[in-house]
Amino acid sequence: MNGKSTFGTLVPVVALLAFALAGCQHARVAPAPQCDFRAIKAKAPAQGPVLVPLVPGSAEAMPLNAVNIMDAAITNKIVVQSTNARREANGDVSVFARLLNCTDFALQLEARTHFLDGAQIDAEPVTAWTRLHATAHGFVAYTTRSTAGPAVESYLIEVREGR
Amino acid sequence: MLGDIGDRRGSGISAFALALGAAVLVAGCQTTGVQNVAGTPTNYQDTRTAGLVRGTGIESQDIKSMVDKMVRHMLANPTLAGAAEPPRVIVDSAYFENQSSQRIDKDVLTDRLATQLQISANGRILFVNRERADMVEKERALKRAGKTDTGTVGLTQAVAGADYRLSGRITSLDQRTRSGVQQRYMNIVFRMTDLENGITVWANQYDFKKAGQDDVVYR
Numbered sequence A: 001m002n003g004k005s006t007f008g009t010l011v012p013v014v015a016l017l018a019f020a021l022a023g024c025q026h027a028r029v030a031p032a033p034q035c036d037f038r039a040i041k042a043k044a045p046a047q048g049p050v051l052v053p054l055v056p057g058s059a060e061a062m063p064l065n066a067v068n069i070m071d072a073a074i075t076n077k078i079v080v081q082s083t084n085a086r087r088e089a090n091g092d093v094s095v096f097a098r099l100l101n102c103t104d105f106a107l108q109l110e111a112r113t114h115f116l117d118g119a120q121i122d123a124e125p126v127t128a129w130t131r132l133h134a135t136a137h138g139f140v141a142y143t144t145r146s147t148a149g150p151a152v153e154s155y156l157i158e159v160r161e162g163r
Numbered sequence B: 001m002l003g004d005i006g007d008r009r010g011s012g013i014s015a016f017a018l019a020l021g022a023a024v025l026v027a028g029c030q031t032t033g034v035q036n037v038a039g040t041p042t043n044y045q046d047t048r049t050a051g052l053v054r055g056t057g058i059e060s061q062d063i064k065s066m067v068d069k070m071v072r073h074m075l076a077n078p079t080l081a082g083a084a085e086p087p088r089v090i091v092d093s094a095y096f097e098n099q100s101s102q103r104i105d106k107d108v109l110t111d112r113l114a115t116q117l118q119i120s121a122n123g124r125i126l127f128v129n130r131e132r133a134d135m136v137e138k139e140r141a142l143k144r145a146g147k148t149d150t151g152t153v154g155l156t157q158a159v160a161g162a163d164y165r166l167s168g169r170i171t172s173l174d175q176r177t178r179s180g181v182q183q184r185y186m187n188i189v190f191r192m193t194d195l196e197n198g199i200t201v202w203a204n205q206y207d208f209k210k211a212g213q214d215d216v217v218y219r
Helices: A002-025 B002-029 B060-075 B107-121 B133-144
Strands: A066-069 A078-087 A093-101 A107-116 A130-134 A139-145 A154-161 B088-090 B096-098 B164-176 B182-194 B200-212
Touching: A066 A078, A078 A154, A093 A107, A093 A130, A093 A154, A107 A139, A130 A139, A130 B060, A139 B060, B060 B107, B060 B182, B060 B200
Parallel strands: A066 A154, B088 B164, B096 B164
Antiparallel strands: A078 A093, A093 A139, A107 A130, A107 A154, B164 B182, B182 B200
């Protein structure tokens, strides 16, 4: 009686283990690239020019020549893969940012750029929002160009979720 | 004896509650103080963002975005903005057509484009006002008739001729389900054409697709 009962208990346990092992062996490949936001949270202090608040400590220093993801709705959804700028022949500045959609869903983003002069004053009005369509786990590029000529010394790209 | 224990327990609990209260108070003092709530409601809307009424046509945020894109691209064009002598252009809606299904005052587009381009060009391009040619003619006639003096810049043999002129077209593709969901693709094309040889020296376009349940009326 006891032997039968033990056997009866063992069968489902063994079956479960076999199923679990089979599950472990299933080589499901996750879509790449995968993101890890812990590295972004532990970000290093800004290098290069920053916007500092009038009252020291009242706001975080905002790095310039960078991308600021200003919308809490997407801070853990997209990663800035790169940003760069180039001085054009006529003195204007072209800026570029490549963003990665870390989610399994298509995202709509909007980006705009502040172009600042050497005194960190806006050299021209902020650009209009440009809508970007980021496919799941895909890169999306944003680019724009200043119109104020050599006056532009730095830039700040802002990104929010598309509305 | 038991009473003493009770008293001691009571005082222990009170001390714990006090410490907890103090901790909460201190923690409260340590918050950033940001009042992170929505602002006072207003009927003003941000022209750069989709507003309360959202349809499937061209809206203010589209106009701002497309004009911004066109202005920056035009100023990056060496023919238009890099010539030693600033070229003269006409930017108005005379040759800008609306073939789309949306009713729209096309001047809202070309006016903003002309103004924004003139601000940003800052002398690199000269703008000829052909829309108000009659206004110029009247003043020229008064000066030549001796009814007014010649102004501060003197007389010219003729009004300025233009080198380039804006043309363009708004087109659309509409789809609608039986349940009333509407989808619209819009494409807006801008061209700048040489008024002597007919060559298009610059072109760009802006497009979008929107879908919605509500049937918003554009006036």
